Amino acid sequence: xxxxxxxxxxxxxxxxxxxxxxxxxxxxxxxxxxxxxxxxxxxxxxxxxxxxxxxxxxxxxxxxxxxxxxxxxxxxxxxxxxxxxxxxxxxxxxxxxxxxxxxxxxxxxxxxxxxxxxxxxxxxxxxxxxxxxxxxxxxxxxxxxxxxxxxxxxxxxxxxxxxxxxxxxxxxxxxxxxxxxxxxxxxxxxxxxxxxxxxxxxxxxxxxxxxxxxxxxxxxxxxxxxxxxxxxxxxxx
Ligand code: SF4
Numbered sequence: 001x002x003x004x005x006x007x008x009x010x011x012x013x014x015x016x017x018x019x020x021x022x023x024x025x026x027x028x029x030x031x032x033x034x035x036x037x038x039x040x041x042x043x044x045x046x047x048x049x050x051x052x053x054x055x056x057x058x059x060x061x062x063x064x065x066x067x068x069x070x071x072x073x074x075x076x077x078x079x080x081x082x083x084x085x086x087x088x089x090x091x092x093x094x095x096x097x098x099x100x101x102x103x104x105x106x107x108x109x110x111x112x113x114x115x116x117x118x119x120x121x122x123x124x125x126x127x128x129x130x131x132x133x134x135x136x137x138x139x140x141x142x143x144x145x146x147x148x149x150x151x152x153x154x155x156x157x158x159x160x161x162x163x164x165x166x167x168x169x170x171x172x173x174x175x176x177x178x179x180x181x182x183x184x185x186x187x188x189x190x191x192x193x194x195x196x197x198x199x200x201x202x203x204x205x206x207x208x209x210x211x212x213x214x215x216x217x218x219x220x221x222x223x224x225x226x227x228x229x230x231x232x233x234x235x236x237x
Contacts, residue, residue: 003060005045005094006067007082008075010037014099017126017152020177023067037074043081046089058091071100071107083109090118097122097149099130101138113142120145120168127155135162147171152180152208156187163198170195173229174208176222185213185232192234202236204229 011023012035027034046062048055056062064070064086070079086094087109094116101123123138125131125148138146139162147168150157152175159170172191174183188204195202206225211218220228 005062007043009067011068061093064094064096070096071098071103095120099124115144117144122147122149124149160194163200169201171203173205180209182210183208
């Protein structure tokens, strides 16, 4: 089972993949400014207890900071405390997704060492430019578990130079929402083929709202996007 933990909310747009960010989209619907970053009341969620122990039970995957970016500079004042919460729950698997991997060293706790064993860091790359900018650095870092996410996939990406044996998985998906940019199945297959050659697990998570296959463009309703990707049957484990 997996859970969400959003210690803070809000973000700053950073690269091409952020253009139609769902945090801004959803906040916009309730006239809230997503660029005003704030600490959430659920900041200490992983440490909260119920009658039979921690509310988040041992062994669960905790998707961390999905309504922001864990390495956002505005959150520097809160991150040390967030790391200490992560350290206090070694029985959970904290999954952190970031575009700001270049801020890694300035954002670490003193006792990071070779990486907390209960933390996976997944770097997002939406196009070749961002892959080339982020992944060589990512590969050099002391992180116990590393993954790559290409979502929203905006163009063809050659990931083959970056699929070293310590990349534990690659996830690919299109963009959702009314203004979604096109995701082409050929781009998905290019990444899948690179993963196959490197022996890296691959997941095609969802098609996005505007999906092109064999040159034909399809509008895919939100509820169908993950199902259509699954039907493609191209995941590698
Ligand atoms: S980094 Fe993530 S949360 Fe922040 S604006 Fe970009 S897409 Fe949104």
